[in-house]
Amino acid sequence: MSVDRQNEAERTYEELFIQFSSRIEKLLLLGVKIVLLALVASQLLLQVPQLRHGLVKVERLEGKPYLHESVSVHSRAAQ
Template sequence: MEHKDDGQREGYRYEELFVRFSERAEYWLLRFVAVWFVLLIASQLLLQIPGVRYYFVKVEQLEGVPYQRSSDFDSGRPG
């Protein structure tokens, strides 16, 4: 026959294991988020450099100089 104390000890043991697992999981999750945050900031800083941005952003390569008629500038009208 099981005593009431055995059930309580088993509950405490489970709680202790859960807390230990949670602390480890939290530690690794925070590291994971911190690394991704640093990579995000680094990538955004790299994209500020036109030469680097040209190779990483497809739209930069496709972008051209927009056509502007000289007569619009002479008359002062917007194009």
């Protein structure tokens, strides 16, 4: 194999590798975006008490359910 043919083969391989790695990089970035979106969506859904009760088994086993309430200063003083 001549030096010119070998150099051409190496350049062709490098170009193919760059194309392949670019596609894989785009797929990986898309995968990361999807996973982050799913994480945010699942955390937002767990903020709804009715959904959380149905989705999380431990929630039913807890003694006192989590209730997000705003406590005023006056009600604290009364306790």
